[in-house]
Amino acid sequence: MNAPAQPLVKIRDLEKRFDLSGNFLEQLRFRNGRFTRQQEFVHAINGVNLEVRKGEALCVVGESGCGKSTVARTVMGLLSPSGGEIHYDGQRIDDLDGKTVLPYRRKMQMIFQNPYASLNPRMTIQQTLEEPIRFHHPDWNRQTVRDKVHEVMHSVGIDPDWGKRFGHEFSGGQRQRIAIARALAVDPEFIVADEPISALDVSIQAQVLNLMMDAQEDRGLTYLFITHDLAVVEHFGTRVAVMYLGTVCELADTRTLFDSPRHPYTQALLSAIPRLEDDRPNHIRLHGEVSTPVNLPSGCVFHGRCPYANERCRTEVPQLIATDGGAQVACHAVEEGRL
Amino acid sequence: MALLEVNNLDVRFAVRGGDLKALRKISFSLDKGERLGLVGESGAGKSVAAFSILNLIARPGYIAGGEILFEGKNLAAMSDRELRRIRGNRIAMIFQDPMMTLNPVLTIGTQMIEALKAHRRIGTRAARQIALDRLKQVQIPSPDKRLDQYPHELSGGMRQRVIIAIALLLDPEIIIADEPTTALDVTIQAEIMALLLELCEQHNVALMLITHDLGVVSQVTQNMLVMYAGRIIEQGPTKEIINDAQHPYTQGLINALPQMGEPGRRLYQIPGAMPSLNRIPTGCPFHPRCQFATDLCKQEMPEYVTSGNVDVACHEVRKLIEEEQQQREMTS
Numbered sequence: 293m294n295a296p297a298q299p300l301v302k303i304r305d306l307e308k309r310f311d312l313s314g315n316f317l318e319q320l321r322f323r324n325g326r327f328t329r330q331q332e333f334v335h336a337i338n339g340v341n342l343e344v345r346k347g348e349a350l351c352v353v354g355e356s357g358c359g360k361s362t363v364a365r366t367v368m369g370l371l372s373p374s375g376g377e378i379h380y381d382g383q384r385i386d387d388l389d390g391k392t393v394l395p396y397r398r399k400m401q402m403i404f405q406n407p408y409a410s411l412n413p414r415m416t417i418q419q420t421l422e423e424p425i426r427f428h429h430p431d432w433n434r435q436t437v438r439d440k441v442h443e444v445m446h447s448v449g450i451d452p453d454w455g456k457r458f459g460h461e462f463s464g465g466q467r468q469r470i471a472i473a474r475a476l477a478v479d480p481e482f483i484v485a486d487e488p489i490s491a492l493d494v495s496i497q498a499q500v501l502n503l504m505m506d507a508q509e510d511r512g513l514t515y516l517f518i519t520h521d522l523a524v525v526e527h528f529g530t531r532v533a534v535m536y537l538g539t540v541c542e543l544a545d546t547r548t549l550f551d552s553p554r555h556p557y558t559q560a561l562l563s564a565i566p567r568l569e570d571d572r573p574n575h576i577r578l579h580g581e582v583s584t585p586v587n588l589p590s591g592c593v594f595h596g597r598c599p600y601a602n603e604r605c606r607t608e609v610p611q612l613i614a615t616d617g618g619a620q621v622a623c624h625a626v627e628e629g630r631l
Numbered sequence: 632m633a634l635l636e637v638n639n640l641d642v643r644f645a646v647r648g649g650d651l652k653a654l655r656k657i658s659f660s661l662d663k664g665e666r667l668g669l670v671g672e673s674g675a676g677k678s679v680a681a682f683s684i685l686n687l688i689a690r691p692g693y694i695a696g697g698e699i700l701f702e703g704k705n706l707a708a709m710s711d712r713e714l715r716r717i718r719g720n721r722i723a724m725i726f727q728d729p730m731m732t733l734n735p736v737l738t739i740g741t742q743m744i745e746a747l748k749a750h751r752r753i754g755t756r757a758a759r760q761i762a763l764d765r766l767k768q769v770q771i772p773s774p775d776k777r778l779d780q781y782p783h784e785l786s787g788g789m790r791q792r793v794i795i796a797i798a799l800l801l802d803p804e805i806i807i808a809d810e811p812t813t814a815l816d817v818t819i820q821a822e823i824m825a826l827l828l829e830l831c832e833q834h835n836v837a838l839m840l841i842t843h844d845l846g847v848v849s850q851v852t853q854n855m856l857v858m859y860a861g862r863i864i865e866q867g868p869t870k871e872i873i874n875d876a877q878h879p880y881t882q883g884l885i886n887a888l889p890q891m892g893e894p895g896r897r898l899y900q901i902p903g904a905m906p907s908l909n910r911i912p913t914g915c916p917f918h919p920r921c922q923f924a925t926d927l928c929k930q931e932m933p934e935y936v937t938s939g940n941v942d943v944a945c946h947e948v949r950k951l952i953e954e955e956q957q958q959r960e961m962t963s
Contacts (some may be wrong), residue, residue, distance in 0.1 A: 564817045
């Protein structure tokens, strides 16, 4: 089932650091009678390898600060990587200049978390949707553009007659539909969705999720879906990558991951979902705090909260290793058969 | 007698062009040590309900009718001075965002001691000891040190633990928690919820939990209320409602959860969105989104009917119950 699918997007050894220390003068410190230069970084992503296969929905889950949004933005080219490569359909795209990257920008579109912030308040919906089409198809005439806008509005369930209205006249769910329409307007192949339903109410979440699944079926889309909501992942994802402090700790088919999570962090995360069925949560309680990505712990990033951590975990960084179940897990305990 | 009894509470917001009815004839009760869930989507009025219990509704909002009986005394008719003796002391609140509730320029210790001194005749040293005990109870590591720290020095989960410690400071009878874990990560959320539950049981405190998360409600509470457009549309034992919801809206909410659907298939969806307060439809407020709506639903607000232990406000459910009764009479 998963062997023949081609990788559409390849992320290789991706690293992203954000400089916290400001300009040269702000970096200078006076200590013990000497000037020294001090730099501090947020290590948002530390060597992430992922492949998104054609036609699948790869979900990236993790808690806040784990780097999942940074992965999304780096793939889209909104941030430039500090290290590593990003390939789209066999072509490296992270080092292309503004002009040569354009065709890829059309094929890759993004949906953001907050539909209140991602629509320009001073543009009508018609203008919002026409802009990307005009930009990517400068040779199209007015009528063709209009027809296209009409078609995408129709396909996301927004009445095309509402084109003259502004974003603020719509509810949150409708705005997210418009944001999806804007992404679909240029006929993309690959969509990065960064927490697209987290800001919406329960009954509206179902509507938007259905819309995204319909679009995937009708247009053969490939998704990179960023979320913290595991129930959504179970429903929507083909495969799941679990991230913790900038590294992938487990990567598996959705069914495999939910049936038999291997990494101790994945196990804790799954047990923490509040479910309707059981009475008393039988969840694994993690102790300790999430470390900050400024001072990364040595060894396995999870060792401070892991009940199975030993000396090796504190010193050596675990690599993603394939297990018999088909999952890839980065954990010394799993590798050694202790777990 | 119930510890807290709310009868026909009406809350309105006076704006240009008339009053917005935020709560319409809300009634419920809370017993000692009970855990009650209040569920609804944004705009349903669940936070307004929580705030109005302690009369914390700011102008232009006001309580237009009904009563809030706490140990038999009407909070809605009390003076500010009398209320101040109850707020934080007998009834405590926990809010969604701990950074908004803690004063950023005072240390944790100062804020806790201040609360104790406001309600009790107590010396600083004794107050500090009580504060320290409470921080220990909420399992904060090195509580001694935390007392002298400022809120920004703590993580989100730690801050919410401090908030819980402050809520428990004066041994209240009721804690009203408004989305206490929504701003937190999943694993931290589970920890905080378990802690809150444990402490409420230990101290025999009644908990009113306001949330949009049906999973949390089903795990934590014994009874629940479902709100829609300022009305309670269904209330009763949590288990009964989760397993066999009567109102079409509650059914829709439960079925729309991704965990109820088959992976990869379309989810059940309720069409449309919650109406805003200035455009509440006549009759049953849910009728424009309801697949069972009839002409009666468009004209008349449904009264409550009882099915099992659950009260439901729905014309169609009433019809079903009446039909069942008739059949039973016919056979006997």
